Amino acid sequence: MEEADSGSPFLVPSCDSCEKAAVVEQAYSGRILCGKHLAKSVRKKISKELRQQLQLKRGEHTTILVAVSGGKDSAVLLDSLVDLLGKRPDVTIVAGTVDEGIEGYRPPSIDCATSLSERLGIRHEIVTYPELSFIEMDEVVQRLPMAISKDNNAPRMACSYCGVFRRQGINHLAERVGADVIALGHNLDDMAQTVLMNVSNGDIERTLRLAPHTNTPVDGLAPRIVPLRWVPEQEIHLYALHRSLPIHHEECPNARGALRWRHREIVAGMEADVPGTRHGLVRMADQIKSLRDQVVELGGGDTRPDPPHPCPRCGGMTSGTQCKACDMRDLLGVDD
Numbered sequence: 001m002e003e004a005d006s007g008s009p010f011l012v013p014s015c016d017s018c019e020k021a022a023v024v025e026q027a028y029s030g031r032i033l034c035g036k037h038l039a040k041s042v043r044k045k046i047s048k049e050l051r052q053q054l055q056l057k058r059g060e061h062t063t064i065l066v067a068v069s070g071g072k073d074s075a076v077l078l079d080s081l082v083d084l085l086g087k088r089p090d091v092t093i094v095a096g097t098v099d100e101g102i103e104g105y106r107p108p109s110i111d112c113a114t115s116l117s118e119r120l121g122i123r124h125e126i127v128t129y130p131e132l133s134f135i136e137m138d139e140v141v142q143r144l145p146m147a148i149s150k151d152n153n154a155p156r157m158a159c160s161y162c163g164v165f166r167r168q169g170i171n172h173l174a175e176r177v178g179a180d181v182i183a184l185g186h187n188l189d190d191m192a193q194t195v196l197m198n199v200s201n202g203d204i205e206r207t208l209r210l211a212p213h214t215n216t217p218v219d220g221l222a223p224r225i226v227p228l229r230w231v232p233e234q235e236i237h238l239y240a241l242h243r244s245l246p247i248h249h250e251e252c253p254n255a256r257g258a259l260r261w262r263h264r265e266i267v268a269g270m271e272a273d274v275p276g277t278r279h280g281l282v283r284m285a286d287q288i289k290s291l292r293d294q295v296v297e298l299g300g301g302d303t304r305p306d307p308p309h310p311c312p313r314c315g316g317m318t319s320g321t322q323c324k325a326c327d328m329r330d331l332l333g334v335d336d
C-alpha cells in the first residue's frame with residue numbers, strides 16, 4: 001500500500017488503479033479505490049444489473065416509474081437510469097414520490113427530489129397520503145395505541161403502517177403514469193437486511209416475492225426492479241457526493257425505533273466481522289428463488305404464491321381477504 005500524500009501526517013492509501021488517494025476500502029472485494037475509480041465501479045455494477053433485470057422488448061415502449069424520496073439511493077438510481085436509458089426513444093422515465101406527511105423530514109426531501117428531476121428533465125409526480133384516503137404519518141404516530149405504552153413500540157408500529165401505505169402509494173403512481181416497470185433504490189445493505197428479516201420470520205413467501213421480479217412478475221402489479229442491489233450503502237453515498245446530486249441527509253424521525261434498524265445494526269456488525277456477509281444473504285435469496293423456478297420447470301407444480309386480486313373494500317391488490325392497508329385502517333380505527 002503506497003502513501004498517496006507523503007507530506008501528510010496520516011497514511012492515506014492510494015487507489016489500486018491509479019495513484020490518487022483512496023476514498024474507500026472494499027473489504028468484501030479486497031479493492032481500494034479513489035473517487036473516480038469507485039464511480040466507475042458503481043456505474044458498472046448498476047449498468048450490468050439493469051441489463052439483467054430490465055428486459056426491454058423490441059418494438060414496444062416501456063415506461064419506468066422511478067420511486068424517488070429525495071435520499072441518496074433513489075437520487076443515484078434516477079441519475080443512473082437517465083444516464084443509461086434517457087436517450088432511448090422506446091423508454092420513458094418518470095420520477096414518483098409518496099408524501100407520507102412527516103413534518104420536518106419529508107418536505108425538504110421532496111424539494112431535493114423535485115430539484116433533481118428538474119435538473120435531469122424528468123417529469124415528477126407526487127401523491128400524498130390524504131389523496132389516497134390514508135391519514136398522515138404524524139397523525140398515525142399520535143393515534144397508535146402503542147404510543148402511550150411503557151415499552152413505546154410506536155415507532156416500530158409506525159413503520160409497519162407506513163410501509164404498507166407507501167407500497168400502495170407507489171402502485172397508485174405507477175397506475176397514474178401507466179408504468180410497465182417500477183424501479184426502487186434498494187442498496188446492498190437494504191436488501192441484506194430484508195433477507196435477514198424474512199429469514200428470522202421464517203417467511204419464505206416474502207423471500208420468493210422479493211424484487212427483482214424480472215423472471216417472476218407478480219400478476220396485476222408492475223414488476224419491481226432494484227438495479228442498485230449489489231452496491232453497498234456507503235458507496236452509494238460517496239457516488240452521490242461525487243456526482244453532486246441534491247440529496248437530503250436527514251433520517252426519518254421514526255426510523256430508529258423500527259425493527260429494520262435492529263437488522264441494520266446486525267448486518268453492519270456481521271459485515272465488519274465477516275466481509276461478504278451482505279452479498280451472501282442476497283445470493284441466498286436468489287438461490288431460493290432459482291430453486292423454486294427449477295421446481296416449476298420440472299413440472300413440480302407452480303409454487304408461486306396465489307396471484308393477487310382486488311381488495312373488496314378499497315380495490316388495492318391483495319392476496320388475502322382484504323388488503324394490508326385496510327387491516328391497518330382497522331387497527332387505527334379509521335373509517336373508509
Ligand code: SF4
Pocket residue numbers: 100137158159160162163252253254255258
Ligand atoms: S422510517 Fe418508517 S415512518 Fe419513516 S418513512 Fe420509513 S417506513 Fe415511513
Ligand SMILES: [Zn+2]
Pocket residue numbers: 015016017018019020033034035036037
Ligand atoms: Zn483511482
Ligand SMILES: [Zn+2]
Pocket residue numbers: 311312313314315316322323324325326
Ligand atoms: Zn383494501
